[in-house]
Amino acid sequence: MAKRILAILGIVLASAVLFVVGCAVILFLAPGVEIFGIRYVAVGQGNNYYRDYADGFSGDIYISSIEVPVIISYQWGISTPEIEYKQEFIGFTRSERRDNQLVQGVENNNLYITAYDTEEFIYSHESVSEESEFLKVRIPQTYVNRKVFVEADSSNVTIEAGGSGIQSEIKIDTTGEISINGTLNVGVLDISTKRSLVLGNNVHADTLNLKGGSYTVNIDGAIASVMNVEMGSGSVVMTQANILNFKSTSGSIKAKDGSKLTIAQGNIETYSGNISVDRFTGSELSTIKTTVGNVTIGEAEKINVENLRSSTMINKVASGNITGGIGVISVLEATSSLSATTQSGYVYLGEADKSVKNPTIQTKTGKIVAENVSGNVNLISKNNSVTMKGTNVLSVNIESGGSVLATGVQGETQISGDGEIDVTVVALTGNVNIEAGDGCKKVTLNMRDVSIDTFNYEFTSSKSRNAFVYAGDAKLFEESSIIKSETVNSFLKAVTITTSYADMYVYTK
Numbered sequence: 244m245a246k247r248i249l250a251i252l253g254i255v256l257a258s259a260v261l262f263v264v265g266c267a268v269i270l271f272l273a274p275g276v277e278i279f280g281i282r283y284v285a286v287g288q289g290n291n292y293y294r295d296y297a298d299g300f301s302g303d304i305y306i307s308s309i310e311v312p313v314i315i316s317y318q319w320g321i322s323t324p325e326i327e328y329k330q331e332f333i334g335f336t337r338s339e340r341r342d343n344q345l346v347q348g349v350e351n352n353n354l355y356i357t358a359y360d361t362e363e364f365i366y367s368h369e370s371v372s373e374e375s376e377f378l379k380v381r382i383p384q385t386y387v388n389r390k391v392f393v394e395a396d397s398s399n400v401t402i403e404a405g406g407s408g409i410q411s412e413i414k415i416d417t418t419g420e421i422s423i424n425g426t427l428n429v430g431v432l433d434i435s436t437k438r439s440l441v442l443g444n445n446v447h448a449d450t451l452n453l454k455g456g457s458y459t460v461n462i463d464g465a466i467a468s469v470m471n472v473e474m475g476s477g478s479v480v481m482t483q484a485n486i487l488n489f490k491s492t493s494g495s496i497k498a499k500d501g502s503k504l505t506i507a508q509g510n511i512e513t514y515s516g517n518i519s520v521d522r523f524t525g526s527e528l529s530t531i532k533t534t535v536g537n538v539t540i541g542e543a544e545k546i547n548v549e550n551l552r553s554s555t556m557i558n559k560v561a562s563g564n565i566t567g568g569i570g571v572i573s574v575l576e577a578t579s580s581l582s583a584t585t586q587s588g589y590v591y592l593g594e595a596d597k598s599v600k601n602p603t604i605q606t607k608t609g610k611i612v613a614e615n616v617s618g619n620v621n622l623i624s625k626n627n628s629v630t631m632k633g634t635n636v637l638s639v640n641i642e643s644g645g646s647v648l649a650t651g652v653q654g655e656t657q658i659s660g661d662g663e664i665d666v667t668v669v670a671l672t673g674n675v676n677i678e679a680g681d682g683c684k685k686v687t688l689n690m691r692d693v694s695i696d697t698f699n700y701e702f703t704s705s706k707s708r709n710a711f712v713y714a715g716d717a718k719l720f721e722e723s724s725i726i727k728s729e730t731v732n733s734f735l736k737a738v739t740i741t742t743s744y745a746d747m748y749v750y751t752k
Contacts (some may be wrong), residue, residue: 402427
């Protein structure tokens, strides 16, 4: 049965191939005959040449093409646009028009140039000569206030700038390649292409509107004051930008090899693309939003990052706000403030010689490791541990669902944890309150620079666990359930520990 089915399929496939080959042979032998809307254009049948001048308008220029390459040349020494069109087509086509042709006319004071190309279907003969097909439009450099709009299906588009005249606006929309030669100065440059693109230092625009696809776009230098970029999966490789508005599905932003990427202000959004910026130089707020992509920032003044599934790494920021999810958040230095919220991602702050000032961190199941923090410190991990090393701390609030290890503590202090708690106070400049959950079995409070008679204290266990108080290495008190000051002085700071199942160890001067 299987062999029979395969035999039938083979016969059907062979018949289909023979039918297609037969139709092709007929089209070859009888050029101009149509089969299912397809016809073959033989040598000489698809030739067209057109040349003329365009005058009598003071508005903009609109150019349309299908496949023929479009060349726009800005030139000195001419007073009216010159139009030249040529196509020598040999091959199969489904074009509705029998003849390729060019039509130009003036409507509403604007010049419209439309090339009705013969379109390739499956196969066409590639001419040896590069001059076999083109649409050339030569525009006077003096047309500085004339906008130029190019709309093509798959035509390659080339701009020959040819001078330093500042043009008003140029808009190009094609799936073909785009090239810009010479020095181009333009107010608005609007480009839409699916191919790779290079915008060199020869291109200068006040505003760049760029829509790309899955290929890479290379931007050399600061070609625009404002860049509005929309990509698919393609990446943008650049060195600097003033204002960058970037949006993509999975496209990335990265520096050119051997260079650093600096942006004054950015508004960047991508689903899965990686974002890497060496420096945001402006004082205005920059925003980055991604779901899966990694975010790496060297330095920024004010930054807002939303990254739900991947890592966020910041070397230095003045003021930052980060919304995370499951990815790691790492900030080495914050000179003014930092706030971060995450679900299960770990949070790492500071390093030996770099401090994060005024951090407010909240996570559900992520661990917080603060290597160096200062100012007002607020660290909350609902279901995991918190480690803190403080320098010049003003106040401390730590809430942990696991263990707590806090050093360099001073100022008003509120600490709670459900694992082992170890706190070192460097200066008693505020009240200290430690609350241990039922999972905590040991609380250690180091205040070796503070004498016990200089503060009010109360150390309590609701489950009759022991409290040990030392002055240096000498034990002062050892009691179960509670140890507290005999008298309370309202002028002194208060130090309290509340536990259930945890023993308490307090070390004083």
